[in-house]
Amino acid sequence: MEEKKYSKIYRLIHWAIAISLVLLLVTIFLRLTWMNKTNVANIIQDYLNGTDQVLSQKQLIVLAKKIRQPMWNWHIYIGYVLVGLYSIRFLLPLFGYMRYQNPLRKDLTAKLRFQQWLYIIFYICIIISLATGLMIELGPKSSKELMEEIHVLSIYYLISFIVIHLAGVFIAEFSDQKGIVSRMISGTRDED
Known part of the structure; x- marks a missing residue:
């Protein structure tokens, strides 16, 4: 079988897309597990149990969403990066650097x-x-x-x-x- 060679641009795009996809999965994983709004609300509630402060479940969920929002913003930013990378990926064959x-x-x-x-x-x-x-x-x-x-x-x-x-x-x-x-x-x- 003929040995396939990969150009620098091909490898750069491949690994940039791969890293972006993994980072997106990390944000999804965190959102579905440790940074789940209910888990974060429960942590806040556990902390508040030792104080004289009381929040409703609805308030706890709102606070939990605010705490995890910066992490979720990274999901959005990486999504924009991925839009750019895929745009480049589909334009490169037009310039002879990759093929469809x-x-x-x-x-x-x-x-x-x-x-x-x-x-x-x-x-x-x-x-x-x-x-x-x-x-x-x-x-x-x-x-x-x-x-x-x-x-x-x-x-x-x-x-x-x-x-x-x-x-x-x-x-x-x-x-x-x-x-x-x-x-x-x-x-x-x-x-x-």
Whole structure:
């Protein structure tokens, strides 16, 4: 099999997108676990139990949301960065720096065809996530609830894609594409 080479711009975009996606997952994970509004409200309530101050559950939730808002703002900022990175990713082929995937080419093996379709599906899902995220932040308030419902589904395909991607890299590294990780980091294969 021909050894694939990755240009600097390809690797830079790949890793910037990968890091952004991981950071988005961290903010989602924190929001769903430790920084969950109910958990934070309970922590505040536990603290207030030792004082003479009393807040209603509604007030505790409002305070909890305010405490976690700066963390959630990072989710939004990273989303904007990802919009920029994906815009660059889709413009680069126009300048010859990267190429678009074409799973309909006749010369592809079944494995490559599957990989390319997987990436296309992933890109479509990311575009939907980015578009719904932008609509939540910048769009009309009347569509916010629907956009949030669609946007929340992002976590399912994102985690699935990351698992499939890492499994594919692992399999490739230990089969016919040895050195794929080092080529994706440095552009060249480490010699054994």
